[in-house]
Amino acid sequence: MDFLQAIGQYGFLQKALFTSVVVGIICGVIGSFIILRGMSLMGDAISHAVLPGVALSYAFGINFFLGAVATGVLTAIGIGYVSQNSRIKNDTAIGILFTSAFALGIILITLQKSSTDLYHILFGNVLAVRPSDMWVTVGIGVIVLVAVYAFFKELLLTSFDPTIAAAYGLRNNLIHYLLMTLLTMVTVASLQTVGIVLVVAMLITPAATAYLLTDRLSVMIFLAAGFGVISAIIGLYFSFTYNLASGATIVLVATALFLLAFLFSRKHGVVWKSIRARQKRVELSK
């Protein structure tokens, strides 16, 4: 059956598409700041660190969102504490803490649930999105977009020049933890679309693609959101049509877009750069 026809016909597919589009937007927006602050590994860490929170939420019958944000933010604080108070470097601290949280999460989930649920949390299952999940995602999307809009100046300045930010009286730490909280929320929203393991791709690949195409942060954010949406829609199409895991197809579309930018970006693309270099050499050898 045709993808477009199926969208018209099936409610589950409409919900899947809508949720993926929202996830694509907010991942692109938050991801832009994540890559500019050199925190890609942190994005990976937080996405894994929500697992124990999700498991505990199931156990206590509360909304999985609350538990996930709690363990995500706790892990972020733990990473900051370990790297600031020992000679352990930041990336090592990230590696230790997120794998610990993840391991704990795996045990908690297998203790109380079947392995199918674990599989869905790890790899996503966007076609099984329930209306309540969809609204949680939309709610998170609104919060994230409003927060980024409201604190745009502060996010820009603390990412670009933390020293001047401090001289203006801005608390770099507060902005950092605000961003970590938003990152955790985005991760939770993305759980069903792409799953824990691949969230980091949705965060950094569209943002990195946009980064190759512009020299303005605001444009980069819109481009990243746009690439996130395109990846979500085309990925979902492949997932539905060929019966493939949605997270994987979405991520691979994002990768394809990145490759195009990597090769053909006007300013930073490999192809144009080598053409310009060759032209210069020819010009000089005349």
Add this chain to the structure above:
Amino acid sequence: MNHAVSVRELCVSYFGVEAVRDVTFDIEQGSMVGIIGPNGAGKSTMIKAMLGLIGKDRGDVLFYGKDVKEVRKQVAYVPQRSQIDWTFPITVLDTVLIGTYPSVGLFKFPKKKEKAWAMECLQEVGLADFAKRQIGELSGGQQQRVFLARALAQKPEMLLLDEPFVGIDVASEETIIRILKELQFEGKTIAVVHHDLSKANAYFDQLLLLNKELIKFGAVDEVLNREVMAKAYAHQLQFLEKVEVTA
């Protein structure tokens, strides 16, 4: 009260290692002070502690009689150039526009008025033609002028610059000095961490010689003499031979 800055018994250390010891001085409004001293003398550390960017162990710092937190808008800081990400997606004009952030305030954005003002500041440092460039595409001297323009955009009463002339071209250095002198003429107060003693005479009215402690603070010729300098540069006397000092 015509002191732009009053520092009393300022002590700063990094994890127990002493960097600045018991420094006391006043800078008068409208003066242009060079902060000099050997490497590791605590010059940058002192400025950062004065601005509250790093913690101090003891002492008081007042700008215009107030805590720095109350006067941040009036005090512009130009840090050492190396500390930022040069590939950040930001244009030259938007970098200068950052200087208007403190007066624009939370939840608001710079408007036409601020953008026009940022452009004026950029013109002042002679880089209006570079407004749309990405910040990393400029030369070191041009970048330093952009950061001076950002400080100007803040409309400060006082400017603190940390090694602004390191690794930049002569033309940029001259532009920066010309602007600083104009600012002083308008009554602004300027303090510059500086290590090139040969030009200290031409650039500043007063020098503050630091080597963890305050060695001497006074008119240029009071500080630039062999006896005083020897106290700070005890191990670098041969270096002093090259410097014009009054006997």
